[in-house]
Amino acid sequence: MRPVHTEAAPSHTGPVPQAVVSGGWIFVSALFGTHPESGRRPDDARTEADQLFTNLTEILAAAGASPDHVVRAGIFMRDLRRDRPVFNEAWVDYFGSHRPARSAVEVSDFGRADDDCRFMLEVVAHKP
Amino acid sequence: MRPVHTEAAPSHTGPVPQAVVSGGWIFVSALFGTHPESGRRPDDARTEADQLFTNLTEILAAAGASPDHVVRAGIFMRDLRRDRPVFNEAWVDYFGSHRPARSAVEVSDFGRADDDCRFMLEVVAHKP
Amino acid sequence: MRPVHTEAAPSHTGPVPQAVVSGGWIFVSALFGTHPESGRRPDDARTEADQLFTNLTEILAAAGASPDHVVRAGIFMRDLRRDRPVFNEAWVDYFGSHRPARSAVEVSDFGRADDDCRFMLEVVAHKP
Numbered sequence: 001m002r003p004v005h006t007e008a009a010p011s012h013t014g015p016v017p018q019a020v021v022s023g024g025w026i027f028v029s030a031l032f033g034t035h036p037e038s039g040r041r042p043d044d045a046r047t048e049a050d051q052l053f054t055n056l057t058e059i060l061a062a063a064g065a066s067p068d069h070v071v072r073a074g075i076f077m078r079d080l081r082r083d084r085p086v087f088n089e090a091w092v093d094y095f096g097s098h099r100p101a102r103s104a105v106e107v108s109d110f111g112r113a114d115d116d117c118r119f120m121l122e123v124v125a126h127k128p
Numbered sequence: 129m130r131p132v133h134t135e136a137a138p139s140h141t142g143p144v145p146q147a148v149v150s151g152g153w154i155f156v157s158a159l160f161g162t163h164p165e166s167g168r169r170p171d172d173a174r175t176e177a178d179q180l181f182t183n184l185t186e187i188l189a190a191a192g193a194s195p196d197h198v199v200r201a202g203i204f205m206r207d208l209r210r211d212r213p214v215f216n217e218a219w220v221d222y223f224g225s226h227r228p229a230r231s232a233v234e235v236s237d238f239g240r241a242d243d244d245c246r247f248m249l250e251v252v253a254h255k256p
Numbered sequence: 257m258r259p260v261h262t263e264a265a266p267s268h269t270g271p272v273p274q275a276v277v278s279g280g281w282i283f284v285s286a287l288f289g290t291h292p293e294s295g296r297r298p299d300d301a302r303t304e305a306d307q308l309f310t311n312l313t314e315i316l317a318a319a320g321a322s323p324d325h326v327v328r329a330g331i332f333m334r335d336l337r338r339d340r341p342v343f344n345e346a347w348v349d350y351f352g353s354h355r356p357a358r359s360a361v362e363v364s365d366f367g368r369a370d371d372d373c374r375f376m377l378e379v380v381a382h383k384p
Binding site for chain 2: 330363366378
């Protein structure tokens with residue numbers, strides 16, 4: 001197993017790597033739509049989702065992979081009914097015709113309560 | 129990676145495949161107990177759980193696998209104390225002596241708020 | 257796939273193995289900080305986290321693996337802001353410089369409501 005790190009995506013404050021790679025599988029830690037330089041979350045929901053996917057692209061690239069290698073995503077939102085439509089728009093723009101397996105649940109908090117993030121994503125990618 | 133689709137199980141409304149297969153691993157998207165033809169959730173909890181597992185069987189079959197290949201399940205319920213006993217009964221009837229790893233959490237919503245689904249399941253199967 | 261069982265870690269009450277192994281991958285079921293003999297949760301948050309990791313070590317050992325093989329963890333807490341700092345302290349003491357991918361969410365219940373557990377962990381390990 002090797003950890004993945006890139007300055008082009010936000011780092012975690014706790015003992016958390018951006019991702020790890022083991023045997024062709026890439027496990028990405030909790031992804032947020034924060035900007036890697038400012039560390040801030042965009043006010044706009046769509047911009048937040050786009051930034052989250054930009055962060056994912058950078059982390060996958062640092063692991064030698066691309067969005068087409070994503071096989072599964074766990075999606076967590078604070079308000080599923082309000083924010084899922086715009087998240088799905090950003091998803092389709094990002095993945096194009098690629099369709100990872102996914103599930104989505106609503107949770108009260110995912111560790112970014114202070115800046116009121118709308119989206120958290122957990123990703124598994126496979127590059128054999 | 130290839131997507132899995134069967135008419136014998138419900139389709140997702142958003143950009144979500146029923147499952148994907150990559151390198152012998154099958155990732156099943158969020159499973160619900162809705163009926164593939166009516167698109168409706170059974171009123172009875174046990175019937176809902178049974179329908180969910182029927183949907184799983186169909187999706188696994190479309191991926192060339194069976195319930196015995198399931199290695200891990202994430203279980204999400206709206207009311208864990210109320211609905212877990214009946215879910216576990218359906219689980220044992222479905223899996224028999226096969227015992228996938230699993231965890232269960234209670235969440236306020238998993239994207240089917242309108243029809244008040246009790247159960248959502250996320251599954252990983254392995255057919256080397 | 258083979259199930260993993262050890263008397264040195266708590267057993268589940270429902271139809272749930274402690275873990276399963278398939279093709280070098282180890283999927284650990286919901287882990288709690290309960291003591292394997294008393295079945296009780298420690299009153300102190302740090303002791304609860306430490307017991308959870310002790311349980312993990314025992315289950316991984318029964319699967320022929322060790323903490324260094326953990327690649328991914330899903331963390332569930334009842335009160336993320338209150339309990340995450342102490343959990344992270346226990347995490348760092350346990351894993352040392354090893355850094356699995358992880359995410360953490362807050363949920364209202366994870367099936368141990370009666371004894372008011374603070375932490376639940378879900379783990380994937382890889383020993384090729």
